[in-house]
Structures are given as structure tokens and as C-alpha cells.
Amino acid sequence: MLWEAGITYGYGTDTSFLPKDSLAQELRALRLVFSAQDIIKIMTRNAAAVIGRSKDIGTLESGKLADMVLLDGDPVANIEDLLKVKVVIKDGQIVTDKR
Numbered sequence: 001m002l003w004e005a006g007i008t009y010g011y012g013t014d015t016s017f018l019p020k021d022s023l024a025q026e027l028r029a030l031r032l033v034f035s036a037q038d039i040i041k042i043m044t045r046n047a048a049a050v051i052g053r054s055k056d057i058g059t060l061e062s063g064k065l066a067d068m069v070l071l072d073g074d075p076v077a078n079i080e081d082l083l084k085v086k087v088v089i090k091d092g093q094i095v096t097d098k099r
Contacts, residue, residue: 003033003034003038008046008049010042010046010047010048010049010050010051011030011042011043011046011047012047012051013026020085023083027079027080027082027083030042030079031079036076036077036078036079037076039075040075043082044058044059045059046058066092067090067091068087068088068089069087069088070085070086070088070089071084071085071086072084072085072086085098086098086099087099
């Protein structure tokens with residue numbers, strides 16, 4: 001009901017677990033309530049908004065920082081594909097490459 005009322009949910013973590021392990025657990029709960037499209041919005045645009053950074057991160061737009069994660073799959077079709085990270089680009093440099 002809060003989501004439908006316009007409350008902004010954002011995803012973040014402060015656990016000591018590896019991010020992939022933490023995300024796998026969080027996705028189980030999130031997908032019970034939210035659609036794949038909603039989860040992607042929560043983890044990108046909304047996460048940036050919650051920390052007050054929506055002007056420079058959270059979406060791919062001209063003038064924004066473009067750290068990116070490239071996946072092997074389509075998380076809209078299967079939200080578990082968020083766990084299939086192939087490439088991570090940070091500050092314009094590839095920091096992970098599993099292609």
C-alpha cells in the first residue's frame with residue numbers, strides 16, 4: 001500500500017556478506033511484493049534518490065556518472081538474472097570482466 005501511495009523505496013546494504021550473497025537473499029523477499037520492473041527501479045533510480053544523489057547517479061543520462069553493471073540475462077524476464085554479473089564499469093574503467 002505504501003508503494004502504491006508513492007512512498008520511495010530504495011535498496012542498499014550494510015552487511016558483511018558478499019554483495020552477491022546478500023542480494024540473493026534480498027531478492028527472495030523483494031519478489032514476493034514487487035514486480036521485476038519495480039525491483040530494478042528500487043535498486044537504481046530510487047536508491048540514488050534515497051541518498052540524495054539522483055542528480056548524478058541512478059539512471060543512464062547525459063551528464064550523470066555512468067558506473068554500470070552488465071548482466072548475462074534479462075532481469076525483467078527473470079529477476080534472478082541480477083545475480084549474473086559479467087562486467088562492472090566504475091569511473092570509466094572495467095573492474096570486473098567475466099565475459
